[in-house]
Amino acid sequence: MADKTVLARQFIEAIPHAKALGLDLTHIGAGEAEISMPYNEQLIGDPRTGVIHGGALSAMLDTCCGAAVMSHPAAPGGTATIDLRIDYMRAATPGQSIRTRATCYHITRNVAFVRATATDDDSDRPVATASGAFTVEGG
Amino acid sequence: MARPRPEPMQVVKHRRDAALKALVEGVPYIRFLDIAFDRRGDELTGVLNFDEKLIGNPFLPALHGGVTAAFLEVTAVITLSWEHMFPRIESGEIEAGDILTDENIRFPKTIDFTVDYLRSGLPRDAYARAFINRSGRRYASVRVEAWQDNHAKLFAQGTGHFLMPQPPVSKG
Numbered sequence: 001m002a003d004k005t006v007l008a009r010q011f012i013e014a015i016p017h018a019k020a021l022g023l024d025l026t027h028i029g030a031g032e033a034e035i036s037m038p039y040n041e042q043l044i045g046d047p048r049t050g051v052i053h054g055g056a057l058s059a060m061l062d063t064c065c066g067a068a069v070m071s072h073p074a075a076p077g078g079t080a081t082i083d084l085r086i087d088y089m090r091a092a093t094p095g096q097s098i099r100t101r102a103t104c105y106h107i108t109r110n111v112a113f114v115r116a117t118a119t120d121d122d123s124d125r126p127v128a129t130a131s132g133a134f135t136v137e138g139g
Numbered sequence: 140m141a142r143p144r145p146e147p148m149q150v151v152k153h154r155r156d157a158a159l160k161a162l163v164e165g166v167p168y169i170r171f172l173d174i175a176f177d178r179r180g181d182e183l184t185g186v187l188n189f190d191e192k193l194i195g196n197p198f199l200p201a202l203h204g205g206v207t208a209a210f211l212e213v214t215a216v217i218t219l220s221w222e223h224m225f226p227r228i229e230s231g232e233i234e235a236g237d238i239l240t241d242e243n244i245r246f247p248k249t250i251d252f253t254v255d256y257l258r259s260g261l262p263r264d265a266y267a268r269a270f271i272n273r274s275g276r277r278y279a280s281v282r283v284e285a286w287q288d289n290h291a292k293l294f295a296q297g298t299g300h301f302l303m304p305q306p307p308v309s310k311g
Contacts, residue, residue, distance in 0.1 A: 017203035020171075020192035044167040046246070047239055053168035054249050055212050059205025063195075066204070080196075081204040085253040 005029045008070040011078075018063055021056060025067065031104035033067035035060060038097045050094035054128070057118055058086055060100050061130040065114040068102035069134045075107060077138020082111070084132035092127045096120040102130075112136050157235035158228045159183075163217060165239035172206065174213050181225060185214035185267040185285075194262060202260030207285065211267055211297040212252050215281040218269035219247050219301055245304035247279060252299035260294050261287050272298075279303055 005028055012018060012025050021043070027034035037060050045053025062084055069079040092098055102116035116130040155178065163169055163176055173188040187193070187210045195203025224244070227233040238244055267285040274280075279301045284293050 014197055015203065016192050016194040016197060017206055018195075042167050042171045047165055047167065048242070053166070053209070053213075054252070055168060055172070055205075055209025058208035058212065058252070058254075059203060062203070062205035062208060078196075080201075080259065081254075081256045083253065083255050084204065084208060085251060086208070087251045088249050 004073075005071055008067055011070065012063065012067050015063065017059060021059060023060060023063060026099075028067055028071045031068055031072035031107070032102065033064050033071060034099065034101045035064045035067070036097055036099045039095050044094075046091075049091070051091040052094075052098065054086070054088055057088075057092070057098065057100075057128050058084070058130075060098065061086060061102070061116045061118060061128065062132075064100040064102040065104075065116050065130060065132055065134065068104040068114055068116070069107070069112040069136070072104045072107050072112065075104075075112065075136055079112060079134045079137060082133040082135055084130060086128055086130045088128050089126050092118075092120045093122070098127065099123075104134075107136060110136055154228065154231075154235075158224070158233065158238065159221065161235040161238040162220060162224075168209075169213055169217075172209060172213070174210060176217060181222070183214075183218050183221060183268070185210065185217070185269075187265040187267070189263050189265075196259075199259060200262050202262065202265070204254075204256060207256065207260050207265075207295045208252065208254045208297070210265060211254060211283040211285055211295060212249060212299060214267040214285075215252070215269045215283045215297070215299050216247060216249065216301070218283075219271060219274065219279055219281055222271060222274070223247065223303070243307070247301035247303050250278070250300040250302055252297060254295055254297040256295055258292070258294045263287060265294070266290075274303065277303055277305070
């Protein structure tokens with residue numbers, strides 16, 4: 001079991017786009033994952049306010065959901081996104097890092113169902129939530 | 140009644156291209172992903188220029204699903220903003236230099252965005268076009284499709300809802 005978490009971690013950390021965004025996998029295991037992303041001026045979506053672009057959040061949430069699937073005890077290997085929906089509740093506060101937490105709450109032989117939340121320093125008010133379906137591969 | 144003489148082509152082209160350039164190049168994240176827009180009249184096509192840092196699965200390799208989502212969303216917001224502002228760009232009310240500096244020019248905000256991943260994104264350039272299903276006073280619904288080598292074989296499509304910029308509340 002521990003090996004799988006190590007493998008999932010190595011896989012996530014080898015993703016070129018995860019490196020480009022500066023993603024840090026802070027927790028992984030048993031169908032759950034947490035990722036943190038430092039504030040980065042290159043990712044600004046509104047230059048007047050300095051708010052991070054929603055697209056960067058999408059990439060982060062997608063990565064976090066994929067990591068949660070791979071770490072699930074019933075997942076034999078890799079995964080790919082089938083569909084992902086993101087709801088944007090509010091703008092992330094400029095200057096703060098963003099944290100995402102994903103849970104793979106159900107898995108079958110072929111499909112994994114995942115939910116995720118993104119927050120900034122004010123962890124009581126989500127910045128965005130995601131829900132999606134992922135493939136289950138390598139079985 | 141004589142029809143007014145049309146503006147010289149270069150004037151029209153310059154005005155539209157300068158406005159589009161300001162809209163796109165002023166956003167750091169669009170530069171980070173290296174997305175450009177190809178304009179034919181009022182029709183826009185987003186172009187995601189491939190780079191190694193866009194890879195999500197280094198073993199296949201394939202584009203990162205989040206990059207695909209971001210590319211679709213950027214194409215949706217830019218297309219919606221462009222159509223929303225186009226009459227005011229044409230009338231000269233909005234000038235290219237004002238687009239990202241004038242506080243009164245505001246952009247649609249994403250409410251939600253859903254992406255269907257149809258096949259894996261290949262490690263090469265991708266294209267996307269957005270279609271506005273409906274744009275009302277408060278909300279808009281936009282559909283986007285993305286393809287690579289063959290337009291008939293989409294690798295992703297998406298639908299999003301947007302909150303349109305509200306006119307300032309008049310006092311009194």
